[in-house]
Amino acid sequence: MGLAGKAVLMWIAMLAAMFANGTLRVLLLQPRLGEEAARQWASLTGVVVIAILSRVFVRLCPEASPRQLLGVGAGWLALTLTFEFLFGHFVSGTSWTDLLADYDLTRGRLWVLVLLTTLLAPWAWGRSRGRRSV
Numbered sequence: 537m538g539l540a541g542k543a544v545l546m547w548i549a550m551l552a553a554m555f556a557n558g559t560l561r562v563l564l565l566q567p568r569l570g571e572e573a574a575r576q577w578a579s580l581t582g583v584v585v586i587a588i589l590s591r592v593f594v595r596l597c598p599e600a601s602p603r604q605l606l607g608v609g610a611g612w613l614a615l616t617l618t619f620e621f622l623f624g625h626f627v628s629g630t631s632w633t634d635l636l637a638d639y640d641l642t643r644g645r646l647w648v649l650v651l652l653t654t655l656l657a658p659w660a661w662g663r664s665r666g667r668r669s670v
Contacts, residue, residue, distance in 0.1 A: 539600055543608045546593045547615050550654075553585050572644055579646035583653045590657035594665065605662035609655040616654055 537545075557578055565574035594605060624630045638647040 539597055539604060539608070540611075542593065542597055543611060546589060546596075547612050550586060550589050550612070550616075551619065553589065554582055554650075557582050557585060575638075576644060576646050579650055582650040586650060586653045587657050590653075591661050594658055594661040598665075600662060602659050602662040605658035606656075609658045612658075613651060613655045616651065 561574050561578035565577055568574075569577065590609075593608070594600070597605075600608070621632075621635060624635050625632060637643065638645050641648060
Protein backbone atom coordinates (compact mmCIF):
# COMPACT_ATOMS: atom_id res chain seq x y z
CA MET A 537 0.00 0.00 0.00
CA GLY A 538 1.30 3.42 -0.91
CA LEU A 539 1.67 6.53 1.20
CA ALA A 540 -1.74 7.93 0.21
CA GLY A 541 -3.54 4.73 1.12
CA LYS A 542 -1.79 4.55 4.47
CA ALA A 543 -2.62 8.22 5.07
CA VAL A 544 -6.33 7.66 4.43
CA LEU A 545 -6.40 4.64 6.73
CA MET A 546 -4.67 6.60 9.47
CA TRP A 547 -7.11 9.49 9.03
CA ILE A 548 -9.98 7.02 9.53
CA ALA A 549 -8.27 5.82 12.72
CA MET A 550 -7.92 9.45 13.83
CA LEU A 551 -11.59 10.04 13.07
CA ALA A 552 -12.56 7.07 15.26
CA ALA A 553 -10.23 8.22 18.05
CA MET A 554 -11.62 11.75 17.94
CA PHE A 555 -15.20 10.44 17.99
CA ALA A 556 -14.26 8.52 21.15
CA ASN A 557 -12.66 11.68 22.56
CA GLY A 558 -15.86 13.63 21.85
CA THR A 559 -18.02 10.93 23.41
CA LEU A 560 -15.91 10.98 26.57
CA ARG A 561 -16.20 14.78 26.62
CA VAL A 562 -19.99 14.67 26.51
CA LEU A 563 -20.51 11.71 28.83
CA LEU A 564 -17.76 12.21 31.41
CA LEU A 565 -16.27 15.68 31.31
CA GLN A 566 -19.25 17.91 30.55
CA PRO A 567 -21.35 16.83 33.54
CA ARG A 568 -18.38 17.43 35.87
CA LEU A 569 -16.68 20.48 34.36
CA GLY A 570 -19.33 22.24 32.28
CA GLU A 571 -19.35 22.60 28.52
CA GLU A 572 -16.55 25.15 28.05
CA ALA A 573 -13.97 23.46 30.27
CA ALA A 574 -14.90 20.05 28.84
CA ARG A 575 -14.35 21.37 25.30
CA GLN A 576 -10.96 22.73 26.29
CA TRP A 577 -9.86 19.44 27.87
CA ALA A 578 -11.15 17.47 24.88
CA SER A 579 -9.24 19.76 22.51
CA LEU A 580 -6.04 19.28 24.47
CA THR A 581 -6.47 15.50 24.62
CA GLY A 582 -7.27 15.65 20.91
CA VAL A 583 -3.92 17.31 20.27
CA VAL A 584 -2.21 14.46 22.14
CA VAL A 585 -4.18 11.80 20.26
CA ILE A 586 -3.38 13.33 16.87
CA ALA A 587 0.29 13.77 17.79
CA ILE A 588 0.58 10.13 18.87
CA LEU A 589 -1.20 8.76 15.81
CA SER A 590 0.90 11.01 13.57
CA ARG A 591 4.03 9.58 15.15
CA VAL A 592 2.78 6.05 14.50
CA PHE A 593 2.06 6.97 10.89
CA VAL A 594 5.53 8.45 10.35
CA ARG A 595 7.13 5.34 11.82
CA LEU A 596 5.06 3.19 9.44
CA CYS A 597 6.21 5.29 6.48
CA PRO A 598 10.00 5.61 6.81
CA GLU A 599 10.31 6.33 3.08
CA ALA A 600 8.22 9.51 3.30
CA SER A 601 10.10 12.80 3.18
CA PRO A 602 9.14 15.74 5.41
CA ARG A 603 7.72 17.42 2.28
CA GLN A 604 5.49 14.41 1.61
CA LEU A 605 4.48 14.32 5.27
CA LEU A 606 3.47 17.97 5.11
CA GLY A 607 1.27 16.97 2.18
CA VAL A 608 -0.21 14.19 4.29
CA GLY A 609 -0.95 16.70 7.06
CA ALA A 610 -2.58 19.05 4.54
CA GLY A 611 -4.69 16.17 3.26
CA TRP A 612 -5.71 15.21 6.78
CA LEU A 613 -6.62 18.82 7.49
CA ALA A 614 -8.74 19.03 4.32
CA LEU A 615 -10.51 15.77 5.15
CA THR A 616 -11.08 16.88 8.74
CA LEU A 617 -12.52 20.27 7.80
CA THR A 618 -14.69 18.77 5.07
CA PHE A 619 -16.00 16.12 7.44
CA GLU A 620 -16.48 18.54 10.30
CA PHE A 621 -18.54 21.02 8.33
CA LEU A 622 -20.51 18.57 6.17
CA PHE A 623 -21.26 16.10 8.96
CA GLY A 624 -21.72 18.83 11.55
CA HIS A 625 -24.16 20.82 9.47
CA PHE A 626 -26.00 18.30 7.31
CA VAL A 627 -26.05 15.26 9.61
CA SER A 628 -25.91 16.72 13.13
CA GLY A 629 -27.88 19.83 12.19
CA THR A 630 -25.41 22.25 13.77
CA SER A 631 -25.69 25.79 12.44
CA TRP A 632 -22.81 27.30 10.50
CA THR A 633 -22.50 29.94 13.25
CA ASP A 634 -22.12 27.29 15.95
CA LEU A 635 -19.61 25.35 13.85
CA LEU A 636 -17.51 28.47 13.31
CA ALA A 637 -17.68 29.32 17.03
CA ASP A 638 -15.25 26.47 17.70
CA TYR A 639 -12.56 28.55 15.98
CA ASP A 640 -12.86 31.53 18.34
CA LEU A 641 -9.76 31.48 20.52
CA THR A 642 -10.97 34.63 22.31
CA ARG A 643 -13.83 32.52 23.72
CA GLY A 644 -11.44 29.86 24.94
CA ARG A 645 -12.12 27.48 22.08
CA LEU A 646 -9.00 25.43 21.39
CA TRP A 647 -10.14 23.39 18.38
CA VAL A 648 -7.72 25.34 16.17
CA LEU A 649 -4.85 23.66 18.07
CA VAL A 650 -6.18 20.25 17.04
CA LEU A 651 -6.28 21.38 13.42
CA LEU A 652 -2.75 22.82 13.56
CA THR A 653 -1.52 19.55 15.05
CA THR A 654 -3.29 17.63 12.30
CA LEU A 655 -1.52 19.72 9.68
CA LEU A 656 1.96 19.93 11.18
CA ALA A 657 2.55 16.80 13.30
CA PRO A 658 3.46 14.44 10.44
CA TRP A 659 5.95 16.97 9.07
CA ALA A 660 7.42 17.66 12.52
CA TRP A 661 7.84 13.94 13.26
CA GLY A 662 9.39 13.48 9.82
CA ARG A 663 11.90 16.25 10.45
CA SER A 664 12.73 14.89 13.88
CA ARG A 665 13.82 11.56 12.42
CA GLY A 666 16.71 13.17 10.61
CA ARG A 667 15.68 14.25 7.12
CA ARG A 668 15.96 18.00 6.81
CA SER A 669 14.47 18.90 3.41
CA VAL A 670 11.43 21.18 3.82
